[in-house]
Amino acid sequence: MTLLRVENVSKQFGSLIAVKDVSMVVEPGELRAVIGPNGAGKTTFFNLISGFLTPTGGRILFDNDDITQMLPARRVWRGIARTFQITEVFPELTVRENLRIPVEVASGFRLSPWLSRADEAAIRARVDELLEMGSLAGKAGRLVGELSHGDQRSTEIMMALALRPRLLLLDEPTAGMGDQETYDITQLIRRLHKDQKLSIVLIEHDMRVVFHLADKIMVLAEGAMLAEGTPQEIAANEAVQSAYLGKAA
Amino acid sequence: MDRLNARAGDIAVWLLLLTAPFWLPRVGSYVELGTHVVIIALAAMALNVLLGYTGVLSFGHAAYFGLGAYGTALTIKYIYPSTPLALLAGIAIGTIAAAAIGPLIARLRGVYFAMCTIAFGQVFYYIAFQWSSVTGGDDGLTAWHRMPIDLGFAELDILNDNKAFYYAALAVFAACTAAMAFLLRSPFGRTLLAIRENERRARFLGIPVDRHIWMSWVISCFFVSVAGGLFALLNDFVDPRALRWDQSGEFVIMAVLGGMRSFWGPLIGAAVFVVLQDYLSSATENWMSFIGLVFVLVVLFFPRGVLGLIRRRLAS
Numbered sequence: 001m002t003l004l005r006v007e008n009v010s011k012q013f014g015s016l017i018a019v020k021d022v023s024m025v026v027e028p029g030e031l032r033a034v035i036g037p038n039g040a041g042k043t044t045f046f047n048l049i050s051g052f053l054t055p056t057g058g059r060i061l062f063d064n065d066d067i068t069q070m071l072p073a074r075r076v077w078r079g080i081a082r083t084f085q086i087t088e089v090f091p092e093l094t095v096r097e098n099l100r101i102p103v104e105v106a107s108g109f110r111l112s113p114w115l116s117r118a119d120e121a122a123i124r125a126r127v128d129e130l131l132e133m134g135s136l137a138g139k140a141g142r143l144v145g146e147l148s149h150g151d152q153r154s155t156e157i158m159m160a161l162a163l164r165p166r167l168l169l170l171d172e173p174t175a176g177m178g179d180q181e182t183y184d185i186t187q188l189i190r191r192l193h194k195d196q197k198l199s200i201v202l203i204e205h206d207m208r209v210v211f212h213l214a215d216k217i218m219v220l221a222e223g224a225m226l227a228e229g230t231p232q233e234i235a236a237n238e239a240v241q242s243a244y245l246g247k248a249a
Numbered sequence: 250m251d252r253l254n255a256r257a258g259d260i261a262v263w264l265l266l267l268t269a270p271f272w273l274p275r276v277g278s279y280v281e282l283g284t285h286v287v288i289i290a291l292a293a294m295a296l297n298v299l300l301g302y303t304g305v306l307s308f309g310h311a312a313y314f315g316l317g318a319y320g321t322a323l324t325i326k327y328i329y330p331s332t333p334l335a336l337l338a339g340i341a342i343g344t345i346a347a348a349a350i351g352p353l354i355a356r357l358r359g360v361y362f363a364m365c366t367i368a369f370g371q372v373f374y375y376i377a378f379q380w381s382s383v384t385g386g387d388d389g390l391t392a393w394h395r396m397p398i399d400l401g402f403a404e405l406d407i408l409n410d411n412k413a414f415y416y417a418a419l420a421v422f423a424a425c426t427a428a429m430a431f432l433l434r435s436p437f438g439r440t441l442l443a444i445r446e447n448e449r450r451a452r453f454l455g456i457p458v459d460r461h462i463w464m465s466w467v468i469s470c471f472f473v474s475v476a477g478g479l480f481a482l483l484n485d486f487v488d489p490r491a492l493r494w495d496q497s498g499e500f501v502i503m504a505v506l507g508g509m510r511s512f513w514g515p516l517i518g519a520a521v522f523v524v525l526q527d528y529l530s531s532a533t534e535n536w537m538s539f540i541g542l543v544f545v546l547v548v549l550f551f552p553r554g555v556l557g558l559i560r561r562r563l564a565s
Contacts, residue, residue: 050453076455088453090446101443103453109436110456156450163455 002064003028004049004167009058011044018044020223021058024185026167031193031200033210036220037243042203043085045220046171049201052076062167078154079166085175085203087152089159091145095136098144098155099127102162126162134158135184146226163180168192170202171242182206188210189213211235219243254563262513266419270412280411281483286523287415287422288479293503293515294426295472300501301509302433303465304445306359308497309366312373313470317343317477317490319377319384322487326393332407333398336421336478343474346373348467355463358448367494377489389488407482418479425472430512432468441465441564471498502540504545508554517555 004026011019019041026032034042047053049060052071059068067075090098103126109115117124131137134154139147144155153173160168173189174182186209192198193213204210210217210231217234219226227237234240269283291521296310320339323331354365384390397558398417399406407414432438440461443451481487490496499522507518522540529536551558 052453070453071457073455073457076453082453084449084453088447088450090443090450092446095420097439097442101439101451103440105455106438112436113432114435159450159454246530 001028002026003030004201005061005064006049007059007061009045009048009055009060011041011048011053012056017223019048022220022223022225023058024218024225024228026201028166028199028201029193029197030215031189031202031213032216032218033214034150034201034203034218034220035207035210036226039049039222040220041223042220043093043171044223046082046169046201046203050080050169076163076165078162080169081160081163081165081167082169083153083156083160083171085171086096087149087156089144089152089156092143094141095131095144095147095151095155096127096140099130099158099162102159103127103130106163130158130162133161134188148181150184153177153181153185154188157159157185161192166196166199168200170200172203172205174204174206182209186212199211255562258513262516266422270415274543277388278413282485282524282527284411284415284418284483285527287418287521288476288483289503289523290516290519291422291425291502292476293507293519294429294475294512295469296475296500297504297509297512297515298433298441298472299465299469300431300504301511301514302438303441303446303462305462305465306363306501307366307469308363308494308501309368309370309475310470310500311492311496312370313343313347313474314477314480314496315377315487315489316346316373317474318481318487318491319335319390322390322393322481323383325396330396332396332482335436336475336482339481340471340474341476343477344467344471347470347474351463355459355466367497370492370494370497373550374492374494377492383556384489387489389486391486395482396484414483419485421475421479425475429472431445433512437461437464447550490495502544506544506554508558510553511556511560514554514556521555523524 002025004024006024008021008023010017011022022045034045036042044053048055051070054069058065061067062075062078062080067078090101098242100123103123104110107119107123109119130142134157136151136154136158139151144152147155153168154219157170158172168187173185177185189200189202190213191199216229216233217231218228220236221243226243227234227240266287270280273280273283292314296307299305299307317339320342321335324335324338350369354362357365378386380386380502395408397408403419405413407417440451440456443454443456444458444461448458477491480491503518503522504515505518506521507516508514521543525540525543526536529539547554
């Protein structure tokens, strides 16, 4: 069964068409990369899926339900979580608190004025598990705003994972990172995909990362879909080479 | 260490408050000033649930403070002369008004939110000002007073015994601050912190931000109307200035002065404000310029407020 089905979505800002008639299908367990030159509409496309923007045309189905006009928080409740190109965390809270908030929301305690002892223990255990998974255990008590860029990124990814999403959207997870950090994040994404069978769509500029991770690649250029296929097909595609890969090389 | 300091701070605050009626006269002050500080501090702390913990600035909290005050006073004067009943009526009126106005403003942010809170607040101010036959208009609502509380086994004479009224007000203050502390430490309280820290991230963690801001607003206005009711009882009098926007501004000043990122900060801000007001206003008509000066100095040099400064000293 298809997890996400995007049908001919468009987004127009005044006279600018940022996304033009793009369709995409994501199957459960798939890891798909969206690539394209700057200004190709990748982030706008993400914003349409996550509900940050609503499309001016087309529709979006998640689990066969139409979510085109749904508010972001509701899409999160359905199982779509995302990270942002510029890291969005809670800078003046500790790493532990940053993770605790989404764990509580995902466990249905968003409105709870208190927690039972058992719930408290379960939440702590889940937060510890996420800290471990993101290699953040040693920094649990630090304010996120004081951490390195790479650790802030990991925190943000872990916050998204804390929601137990069925679809994870990562907007340039390795942007601005050094080689070691890029490697760590890539390994983390790979584990999520291979071990947990999580469905992931990511935007990425680093081609090593894309070709290492992706099952399928979609190429956007000037708001429209240029090509779609396996990494081998994309690497061999002449249109892509001339429009994008050629310039990068 | 932080937790120890916080615990020591809590104990110090409660010791000072519990003994205030005994040491206040010895330092040349009087019990009613202590009662005044406790009540205004409750209002400033209530505002801070919204300002310091949700990151939303309201310039209209006096409206709900005033509605609590008028609700209490009008109930005693016209309906039934019972202090607890009147206070409950005042709280209900203030909270219902806030709950009804909330959805109209919860989608606004920053200066737009602040402006709309002022606008709605001024509506209530003009109603109280113009509707003289009921509210007494500009002269205020007089010819009523708080009633002794019948506890069943004994009577608490809050009317004539100023210490009894202080402790009655402190009991309400204690219940309210305990409830606020409890809420702010809950999962719900953490969603408010999330909104303050990063609204976009909060939204994309599945928190319906506008709805949570509405709830924080109603909770904040609930506690501010409790303070308003107590304020009317303290003075045996209400006038429209209790509803006016400059009163709202004073609550904001107190919260910022004391430190809006800390739970007790607004209490300290309120104490500084009310005591300065009391002493300076007997010396000069322009007392507000001195408070303004203190405020500017604090904002410029200790942006985390008085309590923020104390904390930094303790940490270093």
